[in-house]
Amino acid sequence: MNKKTTDRIVRLSILNILFIILCFITLIPIIYAFLLSISSGSSAFGSGFLFPENPTLKNYKAILVEEPFLIWFKNSVVLSLGTMILAMSTSVTASYAFSRFRFRGRNGMLKLLLLLNAFPQILSMFAIFRLFKNMNLLNNYIGLILIYAGSMCIFSIWNMKGYFDTIPIEIEESARIDGAGSGQIIWRIILPLARPAIIVTAVMVLIFVWNEYLFATTFLMNEENYNLAGGLYQLQANDYSRNWSLFSAAAILVSVPILILFFSIQKYMVSGLVTGGVKG
Known part of the structure; x- marks a missing residue:
């Protein structure tokens, strides 16, 4: 083995060790929260919280049985799915239109959307609260879904537009020559090709x-x-x-569905986010 190969192996080994250490550091808060959730005490800094002497699942049982955790879970599912359906149904069509069609004001609208996304949402909270109070949308899932969908549409449009830009327009032209209509091209060709971006964007909306x-x-x-x-x-x-300890158990339970969802779509993450971001 020559010196060049040896140096390359050494550099890669050092880099991998650094990555392992970095991953371990990022896992420390999660490990800490889990160990705290199975401890029998209630203090965050009491003795034995790092390595509980008598691990117990009573905190998880208390959250699921004594607190309305399942009701909160159902409400989050309703809000997340409702927002995802509304945001994606509008942003998919809008991002395709911005990618494929050239119309007056196109660039200005894209820049305006990006500018609106730069302002903190809290600036509009008071105005939205007054508006929703007059419309009887407080304590209403519909009102909150409208807020969430409007907030995430901008990110969704920009991310998916970048992905649509990477799909060669020659594919659509060939399909038109073969007699396919606009609806068939979108449903049978474009959307299947854009599946990674659509899935990743939808999951990002849901996580938000x-x-x-x-x-x-x-x-x-x-x-x-x-x-x-x-x-x-x-x-x-x-x-x-x-x-x-009870709070940590609840936080772990909240995180589990998102972790499962994230790992299930992990294969789409790189192509869905990187391609959309680079080409946007």
Whole structure:
């Protein structure tokens, strides 16, 4: 083995070791939360919380049985799926139109969408609250879904437009020569080819809604309407505010569905996000 090959192996080994150390560092908060969730104490800094002497699942049982966790879970599912369906049904068609058609004001509209996305959402919260109060949309899933869908449409349009740009237009032209109509081209050719971007974008929308806290706690005021983020806030704000083991158990349960979903679409992540971002 020559010196060049040896140096390459050494560099790759050092790089891999650094990556392993970095991954371990990022896992420390998750490991800490899990160990805290199975401890019998309630303090975040009590003795034995790093390696519990008597591990127990009572905190998980308390969350599922004594607290309305399943109701919060159902509310989050409704909000996430509703937002994903509404946002994707509008952004897929809009991103395809921005990618394929050249019309007056196209570039200006894209820049305007990007500019709107640069402003913090909290700036519009008071105006939306007054509007929804007059429209009786407070404590209503429809109002929150409209907010979420409007917020995520901009990201969805830009990400999927970049992916549509990578699909050669010659494919559509060949299909038209063979007699395919516009609807057949979109449903049978374009959407299957854009599946990675559509799946990844839809999951990103779902994750955003699943973890969103500010608007959820502002526009959903009743405990039975809380999503998981609002439920976690409620756990921390009421009698359990000092029971960090119970809070950690709830946080772990909230994260599990997202982890399962993320790993199930992991093969689409690179092509769906990188291609859309680079070509956007």
